[in-house]
Amino acid sequence: MRKRTIAFGLAVSLFIAICGGVITPVWGQDGTGDGTGGGKNEPLSLVSSVPADGTAGINTDALIKLTFSKNVVYMTVRENNKKCFSLWSNNQQIPIEVIMADDQIEFEKRNDVILKPLQTLKAATSYRVEVAPRLESKSGAVLGHKVTVSFTTAGVIKESEQPVKEKPAADTGKVVKEPESPAVVEDKTISKNIKEAQPAVEQKVAEKNDEKIVKEPTAAVKEKAQETEKKDWKTVLVIGGVIIALVTAGWIYRKSAGK
Numbered sequence: 001m002r003k004r005t006i007a008f009g010l011a012v013s014l015f016i017a018i019c020g021g022v023i024t025p026v027w028g029q030d031g032t033g034d035g036t037g038g039g040k041n042e043p044l045s046l047v048s049s050v051p052a053d054g055t056a057g058i059n060t061d062a063l064i065k066l067t068f069s070k071n072v073v074y075m076t077v078r079e080n081n082k083k084c085f086s087l088w089s090n091n092q093q094i095p096i097e098v099i100m101a102d103d104q105i106e107f108e109k110r111n112d113v114i115l116k117p118l119q120t121l122k123a124a125t126s127y128r129v130e131v132a133p134r135l136e137s138k139s140g141a142v143l144g145h146k147v148t149v150s151f152t153t154a155g156v157i158k159e160s161e162q163p164v165k166e167k168p169a170a171d172t173g174k175v176v177k178e179p180e181s182p183a184v185v186e187d188k189t190i191s192k193n194i195k196e197a198q199p200a201v202e203q204k205v206a207e208k209n210d211e212k213i214v215k216e217p218t219a220a221v222k223e224k225a226q227e228t229e230k231k232d233w234k235t236v237l238v239i240g241g242v243i244i245a246l247v248t249a250g251w252i253y254r255k256s257a258g259k
Contacts (some may be wrong), residue, residue: 044141045069049149056152060122063116064129070137071110073100077136084132085115089125109188123155
């Protein structure tokens with residue numbers, strides 16, 4: 001009886017040991033699970049991105065999706081993590097909206113972050129997404145280094161969006177703008193000369209007009225002068241006639257007296 005009791009106890013202990021060995025790996029030995037498929041000791045990293053790093057031909061209105069290895073949308077880290085994402089074109093920052101799901105409602109999206117540009121991206125232009133090293137998971141694991149995802153949009157740059165061509169000077173190395181065409185320069189020179197010469201021309205015309213007025217009397221003045229000249233001749237003739245008449249009368253008188 002005693003041997004049966006001991007054997008039964010050993011069997012129960014063995015069963016418990018076996019069950020414990022099976023169950024322990026499933027639930028975790030240290031209880032550090034954070035709902036992301038890993039514990040606190042596992043690092044946080046970027047698993048994938050859409051578009052993928054180096055992709056070309058992306059639509060100018062496309063959204064950017066980043067998927068991480070752990071929960072980065074949990075309420076205790078959400079606000080900090082929203083400030084960890086930025087979009088750049090060379091040195092110009094593009095405004096974006098950072099979209100995170102509620103992991104209490106959409107648990108399957110706990111590792112995803114969506115970036116929505118707040119302006120239409122330019123065609124045939126390179127962009128890069130930057131993720132700050134301080135990005136943190138629900139378990140407290142941080143990214144630890146900056147992550148960059150680059151892509152290029154589809155299309156062709158419009159002429160209005162192309163930069164002004166600049167040309168380095170041969171002797172000084174300074175950057176100068178392309179010179180204007182000879183036709184444009186000639187038109188500008190002619191216009192400038194006309195504007196500068198116009199006051200002098202107007203002054204000469206005015207002087208000639210004044211001179212003409214002085215040298216060339218009006219028709220009324222000429223007519224008056226002619227009338228005055230005629231009156232003077234009439235006066236001379238009248239006076240001459242009177243003198244002749246007086247002389248003739250005196251000569252006749254003397255002749256008569258002598259007789």
